[in-house]
Amino acid sequence: MIEPAMTPEWSLYExxxxxxxxxxxxxxxxVHAADAPMALQHARxxxxxxxxxxxxxxxxxxxxxxxxxxxxxxxxxxARDKIYRHPTFYAIPDEVKNL
Amino acid sequence: MxxxxxxxxxxxxxxxxxxxxxxxxxxxxxxxxxxxxxPALEEDLGLANVALDLLGQARLLLGYAAELEGRGRSExxxxxxxxxxxxxxxxxxxxPNGDFACTIVRxxxxxxxxxxxxxxxxxxxxxxxxxxxxxSLKETRYHLAYSAGWLLRLGDGTAESHARSQxxxxxxxxxxxxxxxxxxxxxxxxxxxxxxxxxELEPRWSERIQELLRQATxxxxxxxxxxxxxxxxxxxEHLGYLLADMQFLYRAYPGARx
Numbered sequence: 001m002i003e004p005a006m007t008p009e010w011s012l013y014e015x016x017x018x019x020x021x022x023x024x025x026x027x028x029x030x031v032h033a034a035d036a037p038m039a040l041q042h043a044r045x046x047x048x049x050x051x052x053x054x055x056x057x058x059x060x061x062x063x064x065x066x067x068x069x070x071x072x073x074x075x076x077x078x079a080r081d082k083i084y085r086h087p088t089f090y091a092i093p094d095e096v097k098n099l
Numbered sequence: 100m101x102x103x104x105x106x107x108x109x110x111x112x113x114x115x116x117x118x119x120x121x122x123x124x125x126x127x128x129x130x131x132x133x134x135x136x137x138p139a140l141e142e143d144l145g146l147a148n149v150a151l152d153l154l155g156q157a158r159l160l161l162g163y164a165a166e167l168e169g170r171g172r173s174e175x176x177x178x179x180x181x182x183x184x185x186x187x188x189x190x191x192x193x194x195p196n197g198d199f200a201c202t203i204v205r206x207x208x209x210x211x212x213x214x215x216x217x218x219x220x221x222x223x224x225x226x227x228x229x230x231x232x233x234x235s236l237k238e239t240r241y242h243l244a245y246s247a248g249w250l251l252r253l254g255d256g257t258a259e260s261h262a263r264s265q266x267x268x269x270x271x272x273x274x275x276x277x278x279x280x281x282x283x284x285x286x287x288x289x290x291x292x293x294x295x296x297x298x299e300l301e302p303r304w305s306e307r308i309q310e311l312l313r314q315a316t317x318x319x320x321x322x323x324x325x326x327x328x329x330x331x332x333x334x335x336e337h338l339g340y341l342l343a344d345m346q347f348l349y350r351a352y353p354g355a356r357x
Contacts, residue, residue, distance in 0.1 A: 010139075031141050032139060032140075032141060033141070034252070037248070038248065038252075041145065041244070041245060041248065042141035042145065045141060045144045045145040045148050046140075046141055046144050049144070049148065
């Protein structure tokens with residue numbers, strides 16, 4: 001198997017599959033390909049062999065803007081102690097029948 | 100129909116089904132040889148997917164052939180216990196993989212053939228064949244999209260990939276005459292409405308292939324009059340080795356099961 005070292009012109013694409021109509025596309029993995037149509041074919045050949053999906057999206061990995069894992073503390077820790085943001089934090093008064 | 104004519108027609112039907120089955124089976128075996136050796140992981144799976152589609156077609160067709168034959172043989176018996184002279188695949192299908200360009204050219208030529216064949220065979224008077232053709236047609240549409248995509252990339256790619264695909268085309272073109280050369284069972288099956296006339300498929304195949312070659316900047320080789328006879332069981336020197344590989348286990352361990 002020749003890995004990307006020997007195919008430097010191939011880009012990495014992220015693959016998203018919709019399992020059934022009405023569901024959202026979910027990230028399932030990535031493929032290498034020379035261009036978008038080939039990436040779609042590769043995604044089909046690699047990720048839908050067991051009826052995993054009815055629709056495929058591919059996105060060039062470099063086009064995804066991602067948060068920096070090093071920032072995780074600053075970005076995500078502050079939410080940890082704010083449990084009052086969850087609706088389950090609030091007791092529902094008995095008088096409220098329908099919510 | 101007289102009894103003799105019915106017997107002839109049933110013999111032609113069986114032979115015709117075996118021709119279709121063997122072409123898919125042998126090509127599946129060839130593509131399977133790429134597993135673990137393809138130029139990229141994604142192509143490894145892509146080629147294996149095509150191979151498994153073809154194997155599925157071969158199983159349906161061989162299962163039907165076994166019923167038609169009525170001698171108590173199974174699809175496995177037909178696949179693994181027949182000798183080279185009893186295989187009726189077109190000679191093109193058994194040609195070695197060569198380089199990737201060679202595999203792709205062989206695939207394009209056969210995919211385009213099977214596309215026209217299955218499209219017409221959907222209207223066969225033989226309902227079993229019509230059903231198998233309808234299922235196989237969907238698979239073949241993807242096979243051709245895959246192989247034609249690669250033909251364009253290779254033919255209209257680098258000087259190296261162009262030279263290799265042109266060489267593959269020049270080497271394999273001579274086997275395409277056989278695809279449309281009707282033998283007795285082809286003609287009998289077509290006359291009975293079981294199969295399309297190959298002469299109807301040829302212009303459609305030719306038009307599609309010429310257009311693909313033009314887009315891929317490849318030169319169509321000159322017509323060769325020589326006609327291979329794989330459909331009659333007379334094969335190139337390559338089939339024996341392929342069958343030895345494919346049939347070894349079944350023959351060394353009769354009755355072995357997964």
